[in-house]
Amino acid sequence: MARRRAAERVGINERTAKDWDYGVRKSRNARTYPNGVRVDYATGTSTIVDVNSVAAELPTLDKQLHPRLLTLAERERIRDLRAEGHSLRAIGSALGRS
Structure with missing residues (x-):
């Protein structure tokens, strides 16, 4: 099933579905990528977090x-x-x- 259709079916934004596909976790105004990079959109900063937690x-x-x-x-x-x-x-x- 196409990502767009799957996202519509479960009631989420297509960007959220894409994030899930790539293992990106979102919390409030930040996204944490599988490689440990955390991008905080509120402050405009990027940091490295412990990916082994x-x-x-x-x-x-x-x-x-x-x-x-x-x-x-x-x-x-x-x-x-x-x-x-x-x-x-x-x-x-x-x-x-x-």
């Missing part, structure tokens, strides 16, 4: 930070239910949240 594991990403915040699993379920056409109210009921 360990990425967060799934249990870390899915842990409950605070009861009022959504977990990764809840966010994915919301995405799936929205894609199926459920209303926000129905999704809230399915999750047991307002």
Whole structure:
């Protein structure tokens, strides 16, 4: 499937899809490239970061930070239910949240 079509299908910008394809991580106003170069667009600086640092594991990403915040699993379920056409109210009921 073409990148443009795949990006449209999952609801992201084509630039974001390209970044994912090339292993580029984006956070706020910066992009970190696989070779360790971090470009901060807010300050206009480039730095080298440690590319050997360990990425967060799934249990870390899915842990409950605070009861009022959504977990990764809840966010994915919301995405799936929205894609199926459920209303926000129905999704809230399915999750047991307002």
